[in-house]
Amino acid sequence: MCSAVCSCFPDRPFRLADLSAPFLSCWTRFSACARTRTRSDPDSEMRIASDSGSFTLNSLLNQRGRAAGGWIRGKFQRLRRTSHPQVEANNLSYTDGHPSPEEEEAPEVILTFEDLLEEQRFSEAGLLLIGREDFLFGGTAEEEALRDHAEEAEELAAKRGALEKLLVQTLEQSLSLKPDQINDEASVSVLTTTLTSAVKAIHQEEKQDLKWTACRSPSNWKKLHDSTLCHLVEGRMDNPSAGPAGPTGQSSIQTDIYNMGRQLKEDLLQVVQVVKTCYPPESNICQFYASLYHQALSARLRKIADFVLDDRDCVFLLRWVNDYYPGILKKPELMGEIDAAALGKLLPEDLLEPLEEQYLNKQESELSTCMNRVLEEERRRWAEGKEPTTEDGGYVSPLAYDIIQFINGMVTATETVTGSLFKAQTITLRLTDLMQRFKAFQEDVIKQNKWESQAQIKANLSAVEQFSDVFDKRRHLFPKDVRKNCLEVLTDMRRSAHSFLLNSVHKGLKPHYQKLGTSDWLKKNAFEKLLSSLEMELQGFQDLHPSCHQGVIAQLHQEVTQEYVRRLLRGNVKLKGREQQERACTAVTNNAESLHQLFHKTGSKEDWLKEILVKIAEVLKLQDIPALQMQVVLLGSAYPDLRETHVSSLLKLKSNISKPERRIIKQTLSDLQRETSAAADTHMFFSKL
Structure with a gap:
């Protein structure tokens, strides 16, 4: 032995x-x-x-x-x-x-x-x-x-x-x-x-x-270890060590929270860098310490949250819960050692909700006040007869830029403080009302129709485009219903502004429009006068901001083309024989090319408008009924809002087409529209004639 x-x-x-x-x-x-x-x-x-x-x-x-x-x-x-x-x-x-x-x-x-x-x-x-x-x-x-x-x-x-x-x-x-x-x-x-x-x-x-359960009571040193560390953490959170002073102007509550947070951060870093080496890996000592500090900080913040806090203390407390504290746990030194998700929230929902409601109401009120102040400033400048400022050669309004900055900054800050984008979006609920008042302001400018109205509407258009761009590219800032309602208001404002700016153009072109659909429209010099006048009118849009210039020119391009087709279909010209119809085809094709070149040069990208006139010109030239049927089918396929009345008016220009033949051609269009449905990306043209 x-x-x-x-x-x-x-x-x-x-x-x-x-x-x-x-x-x-x-x-x-x-x-x-x-x-x-x-x-x-x-x-x-x-x-x-x-x-x-x-x-x-x-x-x-x-x-x-x-x-x-x-x-x-x-x-x-x-x-x-x-x-x-x-x-x-x-x-x-x-x-x-x-x-x-x-x-x-x-x-x-x-x-x-x-x-x-x-x-x-x-x-x-x-x-x-x-x-x-x-x-x-x-x-x-x-x-x-x-x-x-x-x-x-x-x-x-x-x-x-x-x-x-x-x-x-x-x-x-x-x-x-x-x-x-x-x-x-x-x-x-x-x-x-x-x-x-x-x-x-x-x-x-x-x-x-x-081993010796019957000979003596167990030491239970593991429990003693855990309780000792718990008392240690409690003591350090109750009496944080002296450290760098926090930001000036802090309240006593903010100072207490700041000192506890600083102590927590320093201690957890010491646990990971030093204390961890004294324990076996299976003890998971870093997570144990993190849970102790989490519980200690949570208990103290609960007591603070039970008080009626002013707005500054409310924001500070929410930010610690939702931003600063998670930020500490996400430090590279701690992330691999501490499971932050397992710790949960510092405050329960029943304490967070009233604090968040207090904060969100304050943010919504402040944002609304800021937006209203910007709009009222714009109204004041207009009432005083001040011309809008220019940027990049065009009129602009600071209204959209200022409001967008307020919204972006406050929603982003609110998301950080509350930890929820959904909650942060709610502070923009009053934006729909603001847009309605912006629209009312524009309607008042149009109604007064003063010398400064043109410049103000052009400035408003730049703001409309800025708002639309934000709603499209920064959707996360707004609730869906707010975004939808605001976009509808902006669409109405854009349409109203375009109509106001273009009405004067069409008024100047009216004498030239009247010659379309008459015997003069086949004469080359008649259309050239229209082009010359149109080119002069286009120069009046050079002071549009680049963000909205293309939209206005594109709208004018479409409206001039529609007016051309409207006058053509309503005209009393009768094209007799193949030769006259071919001359008409050539004239319409040339007119289409001239319009396209002029508008393309000034910024329009509506190339499809040229194709409409080309297809109409082909109908004027073709003589065979089957060929005419095919061309009408092509026209109806490209533009589903083409109706039988449009085809009938177009075919009436060809005096050699009988009524039964017109009926056969129109029936072809009806059959096509019964069998097919309009694609989502097709252009609407004939329905606006």
Whole structure:
């Protein structure tokens, strides 16, 4: 048996690392053998070495060793401190395997339990307690062992209590490093060495609790560990350490929240960078600390939220809950160690909702006030007869730009404070009313029709396009119904502005329109006069801002083309014979090209308008009924709003087409429209004639 014990410890200086599973296994076997010898020889009753009430692993081995034959002492090296630093060096001069005279005579200082506590070697001190406990209670019934060794058990309990007290003190110093000490290797080393030993001692004792449940009450050091850290965190949140002052002008509530948040941030960083190294990975100590700080901060913020807060404190509290605190947990140093989602919200919904409602009402009111102020300023400038400002060569209104800036800034800030885009969007609910008042302002400008009205409407158009662009590209800023309603108002305003600006153009072109559909329209110079007048009118739109210039020119392009077709279909000209119809086809085709070139040069991109006139010209030229049917089908396919009345008016220009033939051609269009439906991207033209 003894040889089995000795085989566990080779001939080398004993190290504390040897006090592990192999040692305890061999020691248990050794203890059983010793007890057998003791029972067979009552005179060999073992005594427990004692020095001022303390014991050492060495004294424990000495007494058991004598009971087992006395020779094991030579095989088991003692825990000792060498009194002369040259002993190890002297050993190098001997190669025969025997100790030197200096080594034999070197005094040994035995490390007692108290010595280990003094040196803060807690895990080793705990192992002494565990070894002593196994020695007392191993191999016999627990009840019998407890009865036979009651005095020793009390001594063990006292020593365990002393160790426990020091462990608690060590845990309470877990976060004692100052922020500037985290990068100081010496300071970090002192803390981590002691804390690592304490954590190891706690884990050792947890396992020991499972072995001797009948002999003593469990230490429950794991629970003690958790409660100690909980009290530590509570204390640090109640009394944050002095740090950099927060922003000036903070209220007492804001200062308290700021200091707690700063303490939380510093401590979690210390946990991840320092404390984590003292724990085994499976302990998940970073998440444990994060949950403690989360609970502590949450409890304190709940108390603050119960008060009636002014708007500034309300915003500050919401921002900490929804922005600053999540931002701390998202720091790169913490993200990989802490599961922020598992922690949940700092405040429950029943406390958040009234705070958010207070904040959202304030934001909505402020935004509405800002928007109204901008619109009233625009009204005032108009009433005073001031001309709108220009930008990029065109009239602009600051109204849209200013309002868009307010909306973008306040919705973005509200989303940050509330943590919800949906809630942030609600502050724009009054935007629909503002658009209605903007529309009413434009209608008033048109109604007065003063000299400045043209410039103001052009400026308004730039604002309409800016608003439309925002509703299209920044949809996230608005609720769907607000966006939809505002776009409808803007569409009405654009249509009204275009009509106001273009009416004067059509009024100037009316004498030239009147010649269309008469015998003069086939004359080249008649249409050239129309083009010349149109070109002059187009120069009046050069002061349109680029954002709305193309829209106005495109609208005019379409309306001139529609007026051309309207006059043509309503004319009283009769095209007799193939030659006259071919001349008419050539005239319409040339007119289409001339219109296209003029409008294309001034910015219109409505190329499809040219194709309408070309297709109409083809109808005028064709003579065969089947060919005419095919051309009408092509025209009806491209423009589904083409009706039989339009085809009938067009065919009446051809005097050589009889009424039955016109009926056959129109029937072809009817059949087509019954079998097909209009595509979403088709242009509407004939329905506006």
